[in-house]
Amino acid sequence: MEARQAFHDIRSQLNAIPVKNTKVRVEEEQADVMVLSIEKKYRNIMWLMAKMFNLRSRHAYKIEGIGKDLYELLDGETNIGDLVGILRERYELSFFESRGLVMEYLRMLTGKGLIVIAAPKEEAAGE
Amino acid sequence: MVPLDLFDFGFDLPSDWEIVRHLLTPESGRLEFCTIDGLVADFAWTTTRREPDLRRTLEGVRRKYYKEARNDDAYNTFAGLKIERIGELDYGYDRNGLPGHAGIWLKERNLLLQWFFPKHDMAFARDVAYPIMRSFREWKGEESHWSLFGLRASLPRSFQLTKASVYPADVTLELETEKKHRVRLHRWGLPDLMTRGTSLENFYHLYVMKRFRSIVKKTRPAHFFGWRGAELEFKRRGQVGFELLYGPFWKGVGQIVRPDTEQRLYAAEQYGPRKTNYLPFEKIFSRLVQRR
Numbered sequence: 044m045e046a047r048q049a050f051h052d053i054r055s056q057l058n059a060i061p062v063k064n065t066k067v068r069v070e071e072e073q074a075d076v077m078v079l080s081i082e083k084k085y086r087n088i089m090w091l092m093a094k095m096f097n098l099r100s101r102h103a104y105k106i107e108g109i110g111k112d113l114y115e116l117l118d119g120e121t122n123i124g125d126l127v128g129i130l131r132e133r134y135e136l137s138f139f140e141s142r143g144l145v146m147e148y149l150r151m152l153t154g155k156g157l158i159v160i161a162a163p164k165e166e167a168a169g170e
Numbered sequence: 171m172v173p174l175d176l177f178d179f180g181f182d183l184p185s186d187w188e189i190v191r192h193l194l195t196p197e198s199g200r201l202e203f204c205t206i207d208g209l210v211a212d213f214a215w216t217t218t219r220r221e222p223d224l225r226r227t228l229e230g231v232r233r234k235y236y237k238e239a240r241n242d243d244a245y246n247t248f249a250g251l252k253i254e255r256i257g258e259l260d261y262g263y264d265r266n267g268l269p270g271h272a273g274i275w276l277k278e279r280n281l282l283l284q285w286f287f288p289k290h291d292m293a294f295a296r297d298v299a300y301p302i303m304r305s306f307r308e309w310k311g312e313e314s315h316w317s318l319f320g321l322r323a324s325l326p327r328s329f330q331l332t333k334a335s336v337y338p339a340d341v342t343l344e345l346e347t348e349k350k351h352r353v354r355l356h357r358w359g360l361p362d363l364m365t366r367g368t369s370l371e372n373f374y375h376l377y378v379m380k381r382f383r384s385i386v387k388k389t390r391p392a393h394f395f396g397w398r399g400a401e402l403e404f405k406r407r408g409q410v411g412f413e414l415l416y417g418p419f420w421k422g423v424g425q426i427v428r429p430d431t432e433q434r435l436y437a438a439e440q441y442g443p444r445k446t447n448y449l450p451f452e453k454i455f456s457r458l459v460q461r462r
Contacts (some may be wrong), residue, residue: 053206108363134360135433136339137320138206139188143338 057124057142058163061149063117067157068101076107077114081156104155113148117158123149171305174201175317177215177331178279182305184298187211189319194334210298212286221275222282225253228262228271231284235269244268256303259285266291270299276308315457316343320434321357322457325449329353350410351442353449354382358435361428365435371400374426374437378404382439384422392425394451395459399427401451408443420444425451429458 064081071078080101085093092098106114113126123145131141152158171182177196183203187210191202198216202209229251236245244264251262251271261272270290274283287299309315314327318334319341326347333344339359346352358364365373375389384406392401401424407413408420422441429436436455440448 053204053208057206108366109360134339134362136359137188138186139190139204140338140359147338 053142056146057127058122060119060122060161060163061117061126061152061158062119062161063114063158064156070103075111076105077111079104079106079114079157102155104157110148113145114152114157122163123160171301173315173317173322174213175309175315175322177281178309178314178327179276179281179283180305180307180309180315180317181302183302189336192334192336194318194331196330209288211288213284214286215281215283217280218275218282219280221277224260224273224275225251225262227282228253228260228273228284231286232262232264232269232271241268256300257306259283259303259306261295261299261303263290263295270295272299272303274306278308278310316345316355317457318343319357321355321436323355323438323454324456325353325454349442349446350408351446352440353454354439355454356426356435356437358437359433361433361435369400370398370426370428370435371402374400374424375402377437378402378424378439382406384441385419394425394427394455395429397427397429399425401425404439404441406441408441418443420446423448427451427455427458 066082068080069077070080080103083100083102085098113130116126116129126145127138127141130136130145131138136144149158149160153160172185174181174183176194186205187203188205189201190204193200200212200214203211203213232251233245233248236248248264251264253260253262256272259272259274261270263270267289270287272285275281276283285302287294312327313324314329316323316325319336321341321343325345328347329345331343331345335342341357343355344352371389371391375386378384379386384404387403387405389400389402392399404422404424405419406422407415408417410417420441420443422439424437424439426435426437436458438451438454
């Protein structure tokens with residue numbers, strides 16, 4: 044609960060660092076398209092079904108354009124504020140427009156399990 | 171400073187202020203302004219039946235604020251606001267570090283406008299609040315101006331705002347007259363990405379066809395203000411009430427322009443019943459050129 048509240052104010056949100064999931068595999072990479080895949084987890088009876096029917100074991104996601112650019116910038120050091128700044132500068136967006144787009148995109152990547160959002164090192168050490 | 175114009179009034183605001191929440195109806199509404207540091211101002215308007223006692227209103231709101239913020243010290247010691255007349259507005263404050271509050275009643279529209287600044291001190295008042303108060307303007311001519319969410323447009327006064335949909339880098343305002351002449355204004359960001367792999371004409375054609383669910387008859391390249399653009403003719407079912415599926419077709423025109431000076435796309439679609447006179451695109455977005 045505390046960790047959730049920590050991201051509620053804008054500055055702490057901007058200091059948070061999106062980190063790539065190490066289990067994500069790059070399946071294909073072209074100039075402006077990238078295909079990522081992540082292990083698919085089946086639960087309970089679905090696990091048995093998956094084994095029996097040889098269901099696919101990985102989920103694939105195709106990211107392109109601005110999404111690919113942002114994903115490539117995630118190096119474990121770049122924080123959300125940096126991404127917002129880059130997008131803002133490159134496309135002449137306002138701060139909240141840029142923040143809205145970045146946050147929405149990161150939320151989507153988090154939901155798919157491709158990234159996690161981490162607290163900055165200093166804050167994590169403080170806790 | 172950037173303009174904020176809506177309905178028949180306007181202010182000039184600091185350029186880093188952005189609207190993060192809105193409620194836009196002519197009778198009452200609210201805009202919340204934020205910067206990277208958080209909330210900086212709250213602007214609200216509401217219709218009143220008769221002229222309000224402004225001092226009493228401001229003080230009443232202030233008492234309520236202290237009570238809701240559980241600031242017992244301020245609530246118990248509150249003896250009234252110090253009110254100054256700045257431009258045409260009354261600006262009230264209690265003490266430093268507590269909110270500043272301003273208001274004006276527009277007699278012609280029976281509208282009470284109120285500004286709320288979360289933290290007042292004299293430096294803030296001098297540098298931010300007072301210039302905003304002084305920039306207040308009321309549009310009384312034939313034309314009304316709209317400067318909201320980065321979109322700047324001028325329309326005849328008969329147009330009333332009916333809908334605003336605001337997403338990051340995607341703003342749409344819809345206005346209409348009593349005779350159902352409808353105008354949809356757009357401001358999009360990321361033009362390179364939106365038109366990637368296609369032309370501006372094709373992008374706009376597909377937008378009007380798929381997103382605006384209209385039948386596009388003709389699309390052609392055009393130039394507005396010397397910038398590249400496109401225009402199209404379309405028709406769609408005229409809807410006044412529930413006749414969306416069986417109403418007669420209304421003709422419409424749409425125009426889009428990509429200014430060389432900024433990474434944005436501006437577009438306007440107009441449609442209405444027969445004999446509707448469409449407004450020239452250059453007139454609607456005449457303030458785009460002023461921004462150059």
